[in-house]
Amino acid sequence: MITAPRLHALCHWPLPTCLLLAGLLFWLQPARELSAGLISATYLALCLHYCWPQRRIPSGQTGELLIAYASQGGQAQALAERSCAQLRDSGMPARCIALNQLGDAQLASLERLLLVVSTYGDGEAPDNAARFERSLLEQASLPQLHFAILALGDSSYPQFCAFGQRLQLRLQALKAQPLFDLLCVDNLDAGTLRHWQQQLGHLSGNSDFVDWQPAHYRPWQLEQRLCLNPGNIGAPIFQLRLSSQEDVTWRAGDIVEVGPRHAPQRINACLQQLGLDPQQHLPDGQLLRDALSQRHLPTTRPDQQSMAQWLAELTPLPHREYSIASCRSSGNLDLLVRLQHQADGSPGLGSGWLCQHAEIGRQIDLRIRRNPGFQGPDATTPLILIGSGSGLAGLRAHLQERAANPHSRNWLLFGERQAAHDALLIDELRAWQHSGHLERLDLTYSRDGHPQRYVQDALCDAASTLHAWLADGAALYLCGSLDGMGRDVDTCLRQLLGDEQVDQLSQSGRYRRDLY
Incomplete structure (x- = not known):
């Protein structure tokens, strides 16, 4: 009997093969019943050849990932080769080349590209990348390209990471899409390089790697753990509170690196x-x-x-990164962590340790990493905060920090799934709204309405208010998931403001993102 799976397989035969089979059947003239069955199957294969749903692998996910480097002294090349090795160890095909080896035709056909680039001299491109920069100016458009840049530099020089920043702006002007935001490394800062490794882990779908430069953790104590969304239809989010015996400082926007442990x-x-x-x-x-x-x-x-x-001989577990959800003056370090699960259903390494396995009172290995790219503006600058899910962590830290100045202007747009279960820290947010610390609060819950409504929809609906705040010099800070919310909000902003204004806001430091 010809079953559905066999028929499906038959439908993937090339059309000439199906026709040849039909001819052979008539020429051989087997038994009437068998012949009729085979001819019927062949006929169905011909009819369904172009209309049966084909199982396709998303474009760009199976090919080799190209990593191109611009290196004068060898540091960028070495980091590009390390990046390539990490991706390969994770099962992702990857290849490393000098940037000048990347031709115009190949660039126009690439779907993903990682760039590891140094800046040479007075903001110039290294010798093995100068031709590429000139040819990039002649490109008309690269809408198919998704890219990410690791820029190496020294902040003591006025043209810090200038070449990497020029590449970022030019590629975005050509409609190429960033896989994640530009990372500028000051004097091979170990924390930024570990963050780059985390991003490589997201790309490969495998966060099980070996840190190039392990974090030097300090002991913190887990004081409290509270589930903020019991009964929700997604994964639980926990608020964790930690304390240290040492006098440790941080700014809103900074990151913690946690040393996880097995269950x-x-x-x-x-x-x-x-x-x-x-x-x-x-x-x-x-x-x-x-x-x-x-x-x-x-x-x-x-x-x-x-x-x-x-x-x-056993390698250490890789670190995990989380946005700090409190300011230093609060007296505690808070995190908002969503419990993740691996493909086999087991808890994620970092979130499983923090949300399930670590006992209250247990020591947590933790290091604070400065994140100047997401630290806040002065209190006189109006601040628009946008996020979803556990991304509320980084936004809450800014609101706590700015609460010290009663005259700061703040607007929060936040989205989750259901108001009944996912109204994270709602009492605190409403109190800030009532006191005027939050001049405006827009909450959206995607599963509560038809059609579904997301945080970017609330932003688009408030277009006139957005323009007014930006005219007053406001800064935009975005925190949460890159896929989905992060990209959708960026698209909304470009529709409302135009690419040129969004790029100007980014270049001037008034549009900042902490996406993962």
């Missing part, structure tokens, strides 16, 4: 499978299970080598 059950299962005792004491007094909690778990036991050597 105890997973470590015990791994060691038991290897025939090792999780409660075994190491020479330094540490339990074996605790020593493994911050490392990639082993697949073999230490037969012919010492335990110390065996442990040293």
Whole structure:
């Protein structure tokens, strides 16, 4: 019998093959029943050849990802090669070339491109990228291209990362779409390079990598964990409160890097499978299970080598990044973390540790990374804050910080799914609205209306207010998911303001984004 799956497979045969099969059937003249069945199947294949739904892989997702570097002294090339290796280790085909090797025709056909570029001399392109910059000026449009740039420089020079910034502006002018925002690295700053690694992890869909330069964590204590959206139809979001015995400072907009740990059950299962005792004491007094909690778990036991050597060969777990959700003067460091799940249904490494496995009172390994690109303007500058989901974290920190100045003007546009379950920190937001600290508050819940309404819809509806605030010198700060909200809000802004004004706002520092 010809079943649906077999018929579906038959429909993918080339058309000449189907016709040849039909001719052979008539020439061979098999038994009447078999012949009729095969001829019917062939006829159906011919009829359905062009109308059966074809399973297509999204364009640009299966091909090789190109990483092009502009390097005068070798640093950009070395980082490009490291980036290439991380992507390959994650199962993504990648290739590394000098920027001048990228021709006009190839650029016009590329769908994704990563650029790792240095600035040479007085803001010039390195020698192996000068031809490319000249040819880029002759390109008419690159709407198919999605790109990201890691720019290397030294902030003590006036033309800090000038070449990378010129590339960013020119590619956007050609309608190319950023995969994520430009990253400028000051003197090979380790934190920015770790952030680039995180972005590579998002691209490859594999965040299990080895940090090029591990974070030097400090111990913080988990004081409180509260689910902010119980009963919601999506993943839960938790508010976590941490404290430190040290005097640590940060600004609204800064990032924390967390050193995650495996769930105890997973470590015990791994060691038991290897025939090792999780409660075994190491020479330094540490339990074996605790020593493994911050490392990639082993697949073999230490037969012919010492335990110390065996442990040293296990690479540390990669860090995880989260926006800080409180200002320093609040006395605590808050995070808003959405519990993520991996393909097999298990909790994400970082969010699982923070939202499920870490006990209250437990030590959390944490490092604060300065993020000047999202730190706030002075209190006299009106501020428009836009975000969704756990992106409220970075916006809340700015509102807390600006609360010290009672005359600051603030407007928050925030979106989630259902008001009944996802009204995150609603009492605090309403209190700020009532006091006037929030001059305007627009809340949207996509699953509560028909048609569905998102934060970008609220922004478009408030176009006249947006123009008025910008005319008063307001800055726009956007925090949350890049896919979906981040891109949609940017599209809305370009429709309302035009590409030129949005690019001018970005270049002047009045349009800033913290997207992930």
